[in-house]
Amino acid sequence: MAIITLTTDFGYKDPYVSALKGSIYSELDQALLVDISHQVTPFDTQECAYIVKNAFHYFPEGSIHLIGVDAEATPENQHLVVLLQGHYFIVANNGIIELLMGDQQPEKVYSVALPNAASLSFPEIHVLAKVACHLARGGTLEVIGKPFEGLKGTKDFEAHITDNGKKIQGSIEYIDNYGNIITNIDRHLFEAYRNGRDFEILIRDKKITEVYESYSGFVNFELEKSKRKGPGDFLALFNSAGVLEFAIYKSNAKTVGGARTLIGLKHRDPVTIIFN
Structure with missing residues (x-):
């Protein structure tokens, strides 16, 4: 089974990290979870990208990286699944993936289309975790979304x-x-x-x-x-x-x-x- 990594700005005082892990184990009790970091400065996409960028390539190809920073969906901040260098990234369209990519081009980019996903206040559990479990079970991108163009640029950084x-x-x-x-x-x-x-x-x-x-x-x-x-x-x-x-x-x-x-x-x- 594929490894699922977790990166958030939740910190450890609140129940959010445990709730996220519990939701994944409830759906996939054999899940292999690895924390990259839960201490990202809140909403700091540049800091998040640096941490993930310098950790993910140590994991085997096929690993699934759930990124819960600035992850609430809006018309300008869609939930995405990006296949990059053989790794899956589940992330919002907030510039993180562009910083991760550098000079590389993704193999696939899909927008996530789950029922009522945009209206949920805890997308890490109700959307991103469900997508991670789907991929970990061997599910395809076509089932949970559709091809997407329009990744946000990050030239200012x-x-x-x-x-x-x-x-x-x-x-x-x-x-x-x-x-x-x-x-x-x-x-x-x-x-x-x-x-x-x-x-x-x-x-x-x-x-x-x-x-x-x-x-x-x-x-x-x-x-x-x-x-x-x-x-x-x-x-x-x-x-x-x-x-x-x-x-x-x-x-x-x-x-x-x-x-x-x-x-x-x-x-x-x-x-x-x-x-x-």
Whole structure:
């Protein structure tokens, strides 16, 4: 049976996560449920897309990903099932799937057509979960919907080139549990326009001229500990998702603070790269 993953902005205080899982088990008691996250900032589609995008490809093809963020149906926010890279995504047409796609094109996009689906206030249970169970049982898309065109674009969330290739203008896309700052500037874009040139990265009042491959990459272990960079120092790296990230080395966001609090950064703050 296919795995069903769950991503929502429900949090854990309320009964919503348990109710969602219970509704799936009531319909499909052998379901294989995996939580991706239930701590997405409410209605933050960009943050949700980043989390799912960097988790789903670790699951086997045929997995079903239920995304319950900004999921209430409206005439402009239809419920969809999207087949992308061999995975099924059950999601509202709110821009999340476009962010997930990147340069890829979906194999299929279907709008969901269940009776009275648009009028329900808990669509994750009454619509998305039912669609997930249908697919997990081997059901086809044609039974629960019809082909759809009109995915919402998300160009406003993409990094872009300015000054005839001399600058990349991006922004903060996500802040993780460590307080690390993750941007929407990916390595491919950076390398394509760098062309061997020196660069400066400007973020708040910081100027950075080197990007590392790992968190400890900026530590010169040949120096004595008292003379080398280490815990508490600010650095930039390309993370495992291939995007530019800023971090405080070995910080703890819950005690001394992370890059978000110590540098004073927040979601969607600008990040600029200047090539010299």
